Amino acid sequence: MAAPGLLLLCCNFICRCFRSKTKDTDDTVLVKESNTVDAAPSIEVNSGSGKIPVSPLRVPPSPLRVPPSPGRFSMSPKLDRIGSVHLTMRQAARATQNFSPSLKLGEGGFGTVYKAELQDGRTVAIKRASKEHSDALRSEFRSEIELLAKIEHRNLVKLLGYVDKGNERLIIAEYVPNGTLREHLDGVHGSCLDFSQRLEISIDIAHGLTYLHLYAEKQIIHRDVKSSNILLTDRMRAKVADFGFARLGDNEPGNTHVLTKVKGTVGYLDPEYMRTFKLTPKSDVYSFGVLLVEILTGRRPVDSRRSPDEKVTIRWAFGKHNNDETMDLVDPQMKEAVDAKIFKKMLNLAFQCAAPTRADRPDMKSVAERLWAIRVKYLKRAGKE
Structure with a gap:
């Protein structure tokens, strides 16, 4: 205070x-x-x-x-852009080596951010919601993510996908190196x-x-x-x-x-x-x-x-x-x-x-x-x- x-x-x-x-x-x-x-x-x-x-x-x-x-409204992509990266919770865990501290990029307002290597060779950032945010976002997470997925600007980090399963909420975003x-x-x-x-x-x-x-x-x-x-x-x-x-x-x-x-x-x-x-x-x-x-x-x-x-x-x-x-x-x-x-x-x-x-x-x-x-x-x- x-x-x-x-x-x-x-x-x-x-x-x-x-x-x-x-x-x-x-x-x-x-x-x-x-x-x-x-x-x-x-x-x-x-x-x-x-x-x-x-x-x-x-x-x-x-x-x-x-x-x-x-x-x-002219630049908003179709909603299917949110499907550009599809991951299950198991695949996300594998891509981050089970959310290894060695791959941690930092802490954000949403939770912890990890570097992730996908099976197709792409590198992305995966943000894992803290328990506090996961509980608070339970009702609004998907609708807000769908809106954020339509943002397209060279000076904004792109949202590529998300995982909403049980008590886990992940955001998959572009990796900025x-x-x-x-x-x-x-x-x-x-x-x-x-x-x-x-x-x-x-x-x-x-x-x-x-x-x-x-x-x-x-x-x-x-x-x-x-x-x-x-x-x-x-x-x-x-x-x-x-x-x-x-x-x-x-x-x-x-x-x-x-x-x-x-x-x-x-x-x-x-x-x-x-x-x-x-x-x-x-x-x-x-x-x-x-x-x-x-x-x-x-x-x-x-x-x-x-x-x-x-x-x-x-x-x-x-x-x-x-x-x-x-x-x-x-x-x-x-x-x-x-x-x-x-x-x-x-x-x-x-x-x-x-x-x-x-x-x-x-x-x-x-x-x-x-x-x-x-x-x-x-x-x-x-x-x-």
């Missing part, structure tokens, strides 16, 4: 300071509060109105990576992420979340956006993973939130969600803002090993920014010279996403567009375009 209390105190600090200083206002317009629908209730551990500075730049289309946004974003920020995989890679990863994540909020057949709020839930491919493309905490919207006009017991990860949790139990897509936006600060600084959102004034990264970063010490926030692992203007633009966007009240946050589509505009400026300033 201490950690959430600490976060609320920090959020109060940011709330007082949030409007005290905004830099780089040469690229701002006003964005209206989103009217998108929010999600349905769930269990566990978290408005107002206003306007916010946002980039007016017309973002040029990506030549390669950002296809035009689909219509709300290059570890988590957090591991790369920690240097676990050797080389450090350079600034360009961090910018591209941020754009990938924003596009994945935008798809969930706007273009899935039913609106999906991820609810646990964090660096350990971002997987990287061999080509350093980012994929958002772990929909174990995700909630589905009902798409009814006029619905702006859902009451739900708080679930998520300390450090990334939307303070307004914690206070009101009202979940909206802006809760994901807040988490993304915290994640963006993490990407830029390399620091975890909460680090109890640091001094009290540096323990909560978003509070420490905002204080530095307010004192004109922004470039002190650059991850020291990046040995390159980082463009100060570009860095500050990304940091300003991160702070806007992590505003204490959701009305002061942009929606994910605006965030993705602004990041793309920053990318265009970065490439021009670096002489790469």
Whole structure:
């Protein structure tokens, strides 16, 4: 209980300071509060109105990576896509060597994730629900899985199948081979992420979340956006993973939130969600803002090993920014010279996403567009375009 209390105190600090200083206002317009629908209730551990500075730049289309946004229903595959991997419980156990700890990839909101080798040679990830989640999901597991199976986006981990047998519930997903974003920020995989890679990863994540909020057949709020839930491919493309905490919207006009017991990860949790139990897509936006600060600084959102004034990264970063010490926030692992203007633009966007009240946050589509505009400026300033 201490950690959430600490976060609320920090959020109060940011709330007082949030409007005290905004830099780089040469690229701002006003964005209206989103009217998108929010999600349905769930269990566990978290408005107002206003306007916010946002980039007016017309973002040029990506030549390669950002296809035009689909219509709300146009990209959903047929339901039979969920049958792309059929496994029995016995086959799943064999593929994971009886859920061997040696094949464990990590822990997620849904349960434990294992690397699995199928008989046809394919490698997949199998997520085994914890007993707590297995019991809670008994009535809704299959219907929600069928909906998640229709998600198709290059920046979202694909669901390939599931097992629902007795007390066991498994999710079979694509295997993403290059570890988590957090591991790369920690240097676990050797080389450090350079600034360009961090910018591209941020754009990938924003596009994945935008798809969930706007273009899935039913609106999906991820609810646990964090660096350990971002997987990287061999080509350093980012994929958002772990929909174990995700909630589905009902798409009814006029619905702006859902009451739900708080679930998520300390450090990334939307303070307004914690206070009101009202979940909206802006809760994901807040988490993304915290994640963006993490990407830029390399620091975890909460680090109890640091001094009290540096323990909560978003509070420490905002204080530095307010004192004109922004470039002190650059991850020291990046040995390159980082463009100060570009860095500050990304940091300003991160702070806007992590505003204490959701009305002061942009929606994910605006965030993705602004990041793309920053990318265009970065490439021009670096002489790469």
